Amino acid sequence: MTKTDLIQRIAQQHPDLKEADCRRLIDAFFNAMIDQLSQDGTIELRGFGSFAIKRYHERIVRNPRTGATTGKSDIFSVRFRTGRSLVALINST
Template sequence: MTKSELIEKLSVENGLLSKRESEMVVNTLLDSIRDALVEGERVEIRGFGSFTVRVRDAREARNPKTGEVVSIPVKKTAFFKTGKELRERVDLE
């Protein structure tokens, strides 16, 4: 499902929200999650999962084409862990 499909589904299933209002709701939710992760906070949505930031250590790797050793710097990456309820529902289907 894409973001636009989510917005469409939200506006269709909830007769109180227009498509524009649904887009604002989805954007607000996603922006809030993004802003929290940028601040280093953990975001937990009960029954769905949690978003955290993980720090990946610096390391050396090889360029597979040339075999040259390449230095990869420290970086932060977003990580999502599914909640128990979501895992169970997906497993049933």
């Protein structure tokens, strides 16, 4: 499902909302998630799952082709952990 598909589905389920309003709603939701992850680093949606920032520390890497070594700076990634309710729902189907 893409963002456009999500917007269209919400607009179909709620005919009183215009598609442009649904788009603004979804954009606001994603922007709030981005802001929260960039500030605090965690989002918990009960019954669905949680998002957290994972930090990979600086390390030395080697180019296998040339054998040259170089330092790689810290990398941050978003991790998603599925909630128990969602796992149970998926496994029941």
